[in-house]
Amino acid sequence: MRLKGKHIILGLTGSIAAYKAAYLLRGLVKEGAEVQVVMTPAAKEFITPVTMSALSGRPVASEFFAANDGTWHSHVDMGQWADLMLIAPVTAATLGKMAHGIADNLLVTTYMSAKCPVYLAPAMDLDMFKHPSTLQNLEILRSFGNVILEPGEGELASGLHGKGRMQEPEQLVEEVVTFFNSKKKLLNKKVLVTAGPTFEKIDPVRFIGNYSSGKMGFALAEELAEAGASVTLVTGPVSLATTHPSIQRIDVESAAEMHQACLDLFSGVDAAIMCAAVADYRPKHAADQKIKRTAADMQIDLEATADIAASLGQLKTDKQLLVGFALETNDEKQNALGKMQKKNLDFIVLNSLQDAGAGFGGNTNKITILSKDNNAQEFELKHKREVAADIVGKLIQELAKL
Known part of the structure; x- marks a missing residue:
């Protein structure tokens, strides 16, 4: 019954x-x-x-x-x-x-x-x-x-x-x-999710960004909320709406804003899933006014942004889980495993632009979940909401071990 x-x-x-x-x-x-x-x-x-x-x-x-x-x-x-x-x-x-x-x-x-x-x-x-x-x-x-x-x-x-x-x-x-x-498996659990791109200003009308739509992160937030979790979704600029009452949404624009929001929230959550496609670099100096075209060439000096996942990995306690994403184009598993170790992640979700239907913008994704014990769990191409269910299922299993 x-x-x-x-x-x-x-x-x-x-x-x-x-x-x-x-x-x-x-x-x-x-x-x-x-x-x-x-x-x-x-x-x-x-x-x-x-x-x-x-x-x-x-x-x-x-x-x-x-x-x-x-x-x-x-x-x-x-x-x-x-x-x-x-x-x-x-x-x-x-x-x-x-x-x-x-x-x-x-x-x-x-x-x-x-x-x-x-x-x-x-x-x-x-x-x-x-x-x-x-x-x-x-x-x-x-x-x-x-x-x-x-x-x-x-x-x-x-x-x-x-x-x-x-x-x-x-x-x-x-x-x-x-x-x-x-x-009810995540009742009384608090989970932080990041989603979407970040925009790094060049001037008031231009930015450095990427093609992330935020669909994967939003699907994760919805799936976590359905499983009973209280979710805080920190999202870069996207055109998606949140509907579940258990999702608190925080909109940011830049990597620095997302980094600060995650630092403020991380100590109060049981798990964090870093799904956002955060810019690795930003202009050293953003112009206050629109840059006019005055020459054939233009040079923009860049500096590294804060590594949000690595920052949280240094703060993580043995009662918290930290999950990362790796979008790769070559040497996929090797690069993802290196990222997991470097950032002190508990497991990492790998997707490859070599797989048709995976990556930015679309409604589907094809993932492999890599764990610290070198276990690799491969999944077929699915709708991102179904992919989210697979990832949340893995999160539930790992939380039960803490």
């Missing part, structure tokens, strides 16, 4: 995969969960509310009002009741409605009222799944903090073979169990 006492909304949409929802519901109930099923009108064409009501022991909610007496199904009450909302299967049409706030059915209005984490298990034909509109909607929903349970590759209802097959009920039950098991 691993889900005993948990309140779960199970949403169903109009997909042929809806038949799997009966097995999914049965698995959730067997684990002790209380499940409220919410179905779109189209979902009822694939599986009956009677089936889902019998398995859940609760009336299925589908329409805003009961046909016979006008009883109102309160999406607000359901959204506040739930500990988790799982929509499985979720179609391309519903993804679009959720991404753009088209609240024309009870399921979408319940989603928009939900105060809990939301898991989405897409199911559709491969062409629909890879269509730019679907991929864009998935990115929008991820940016809202929703977790996408990626469909697998296999035989589809169309007879084609490809990506779009909803995860099997047993897999989805385990995803839910994992969520509740890991949710």
Whole structure:
């Protein structure tokens, strides 16, 4: 009974995969969960509310009002009741409605009222799944903090073979169990995360910077908060928003500002993850006014910035963890291991620009986690939120050893 006492909304949409929802519901109930099923009108064409009501022991909610007496199904009450909302299967049409706030059915209005984490298990034909509109909607929903349970590759209802097959009920039950098991593992823990680039001024309108988008650091902050941690996110200039109430955000611009913020915060945290792409050098002298073009060549004298990770490594106690990142282009593991030793890190996350889909700007990353004991744990290319889950899982393991 691993889900005993948990309140779960199970949403169903109009997909042929809806038949799997009966097995999914049965698995959730067997684990002790209380499940409220919410179905779109189209979902009822694939599986009956009677089936889902019998398995859940609760009336299925589908329409805003009961046909016979006008009883109102309160999406607000359901959204506040739930500990988790799982929509499985979720179609391309519903993804679009959720991404753009088209609240024309009870399921979408319940989603928009939900105060809990939301898991989405897409199911559709491969062409629909890879269509730019679907991929864009998935990115929008991820940016809202929703977790996408990626469909697998296999035989589809169309007879084609490809990506779009909803995860099997047993897999989805385990995803839910994992969520509740890991949710509280970082309760009462405080974690510092750095993210994004730093900008080092040349003059009032120019700077030295890099291509970091901050997506990896923000994904880590969200994942840590979901695991129960109190997170302080120190971020350089990015265009990303934070949504989780357990994340305190501090915006900085330069390496010096980020360095000072980290020094001020580090003694009060249990762990720090240095994910920011901090500039290694800055102009020795920043001009007060815009530098005019007066010659064919220009020389800027640079000086080293403070090494934030190394500074914290010198301050770290045996009750704290310090995690670093290494973005490399050559001799990747050797360089990352040297960085870990030099900066007194507990483990380091390596990614290489040699790997397609990894590095700055994109939504995916491919990492290897290197530990002090020379253990190397390699991961496949994943969305950065999934990469964040792998890193946080490693952090939880290491914190348990302290």
